Structure formats: structure tokens, C-alpha cells
Amino acid sequence: MMNIILHGCNGKMGKTLQRIIAQDPDLTVSAGIDSFIGEEPVPFKFYMSSVDCDAKGDVVIDFSHHEAIEDLLRFCVNSKLPVVIATTALSDEDLEKISKASEEIPVFRSANMSLGINVLSKLIKAAVPVLEDDFNIEIIEKHHCKKIDSPSGTALLLAAAINEATEEKKEYIYGRHSKDDNCKLSEIGIHAVRGGSIPGEHTVIFAGPDEVIELTHTVYSKEVFARGALKAAKFIVTKGNGLYSMEDMV
Known part of the structure; x- marks a missing residue:
């Protein structure tokens, strides 16, 4: 069983991931993080920020907002958690922080998970x-x-x-x-x-x-990106520290 922490769990991609994960007996969501509360309660631990998150998991999947990337990386490094970063609109400074974090944890980043x-x-x-x-x-x-x-x-x-x-x-x-x-x-x-x-x-x-x-x-469906992110999560949990991409997995 792979325990996933969803960063951006109440967004469209977060909800799509929840639906697909629920259909896989080998996957579960151990916690969700988002800056806003969804219309319906989620069936797992929920945190408004990665700064407050103390949940345990095997990997983090991030479909959130670029402004949250610094706190997310700090949380993953401190928790020694592999992370799949699918958030876009990242600045050069953000990319540098991701690269630095990959020296301490496995990081998978792609601008498109398809x-x-x-x-x-x-x-x-x-x-x-x-x-x-x-x-x-x-x-x-x-x-x-x-x-x-x-x-x-x-x-x-x-x-x-x-x-x-x-x-x-x-x-x-x-x-x-x-x-x-x-x-x-x-x-x-x-x-x-x-x-x-x-x-x-x-x-x-x-x-x-x-x-x-x-x-x-x-x-034709956001499920394409969700399934790609889950493949990336299964890939990254087996890897050592470093920065990985779709080219490494494909």
C-alpha cells in the first residue's frame, strides 16, 4: 500500500486524483493539503498548509500553486519525503530551490504529466x-x-x-x-x-x-495527468535522492 499526501487536494486535479486513487486497492490518500476548504469534507486528514502538516506518507503529489512551492519543499525535505511536482508557472528561482531540494530527497518534476x-x-x-x-x-x-x-x-x-x-x-x-x-x-x-x-x-x-x-x-480528460502523476509517484519512491523527469521514466 502506497500512502499519498495530496498537495492541492481540493483543486480540480486534486479531486481527479482522489477519484482514481479510490479505485486502486494499492493506493490511499493519507492526508491532503490545500489553502482553501472544498465544498465537501474529505475522507482523510486535512491541512491548510504544508507548514502545519504532521501526517505520515510515502510520497507527496503536488498539483497546487507556484507560490506554495517553498513551504512544500521545506516540508518534504524535513520529512524526507519523495515528491512529484506537477505545478506549473514556476520561476527560475523556484526551479533552483527544487534542484537544491533534490540533493536531499527524490524529486520528480514535469511541466506535463502526460x-x-x-x-x-x-x-x-x-x-x-x-x-x-x-x-x-x-x-x-x-x-x-x-x-x-x-x-x-x-x-x-x-x-x-x-x-x-x-x-x-x-x-x-x-x-x-x-x-x-x-x-x-x-x-x-x-x-x-x-x-x-x-x-x-x-x-x-x-x-x-x-x-x-x-x-x-x-x-480529452484531466485523468491523463492524474494517471501520469501516479506513475511518477510509483517511480520516484524507488529512487535515491536526485531530480527526475518524464524522460527518466519514459
Whole structure:
């Protein structure tokens, strides 16, 4: 039995995780942490902050808010708990704190917990060296109207995958509203769409002379991310201290 502490238990992803965990006899939620109380009481110990949490567990899964990351890392390090970090909109300073914490505990971090997105990342890395000399590369991401961060962490993950595979790093251009924009090969255009209840769609466009290649990943349910996070949790509890990603697991 793996005992999970859910950080962000009352959010949409937290509730999705609760539902999936309840269906698995080998998993249980030992405690939940969130800055707000949900409409319905939860069937486990609940804390308003990781600072107050004294619950025992085998791993923490974090789908919360980037402002809570410092307290969460302190709690995990003090408790010697592995942690899966799925929260997005993290700053460079946040990433540095995560890296430092990974020296003392196992940390799994990904901007997207979908296995499919991480396969897409590998496909991109294979395509870029062949196409980069003649093809413009643009990324379009679509999400629901309540998503706060823009561009998405996944769009930045895909942009980083492109730059990992290029001979020369490309500049990120967020939107193309300038009238004198001539769309250089040295750029990656990143565009965000927000509306309705779109769970998530990412398209990487390779546009060359007289031909276009589009690689698209579409999510139809938040369960994709929840199942990926649980796979990551099962993976990380077997590892030693260090920083792990979907590439290590896939």
C-alpha cells in the first residue's frame, strides 16, 4: 500500500486524483493539503498548509500553486519525503530551490504529466536537426478559459525540447502582433488560446518551403495527468535522492 499526501487536494486535479486513487486497492490518500476548504469534507486528514502538516506518507503529489512551492519543499525535505511536482508557472528561482531540494530527497518534476506529451517531445527532438535549416517552427497551445498561466508550461517544455535539438538556440517570440515581424528561422513563435473547457491541446508546426508538418497532442480528460502523476509517484519512491523527469521514466 502506497500512502499519498495530496498537495492541492481540493483543486480540480486534486479531486481527479482522489477519484482514481479510490479505485486502486494499492493506493490511499493519507492526508491532503490545500489553502482553501472544498465544498465537501474529505475522507482523510486535512491541512491548510504544508507548514502545519504532521501526517505520515510515502510520497507527496503536488498539483497546487507556484507560490506554495517553498513551504512544500521545506516540508518534504524535513520529512524526507519523495515528491512529484506537477505545478506549473514556476520561476527560475523556484526551479533552483527544487534542484537544491533534490540533493536531499527524490524529486520528480514535469511541466506535463502526460506520457503522450513526453513522447511528442522525443519526436520533436528527432525532427528538428533535419528541418531547422529551412523550416520555421511555431507552437500553438489551447486551454480552458480559467487557466491562469500563459503560455502553458507544456508549451515551454516543447520549446525547450526544440532548443535542446538545435545547433543554435532559438529566441522565444510570444505572439506575433508586431507589424514588422518577418518570422525569422532563429525564432520559435509561441501562441496561447484560452476558451471554454478545452483541457489542453498543443501543436508544433514545422513550416517550410511548400510543405508543412504539424505534430499535435490533444487531451480529452484531466485523468491523463492524474494517471501520469501516479506513475511518477510509483517511480520516484524507488529512487535515491536526485531530480527526475518524464524522460527518466519514459
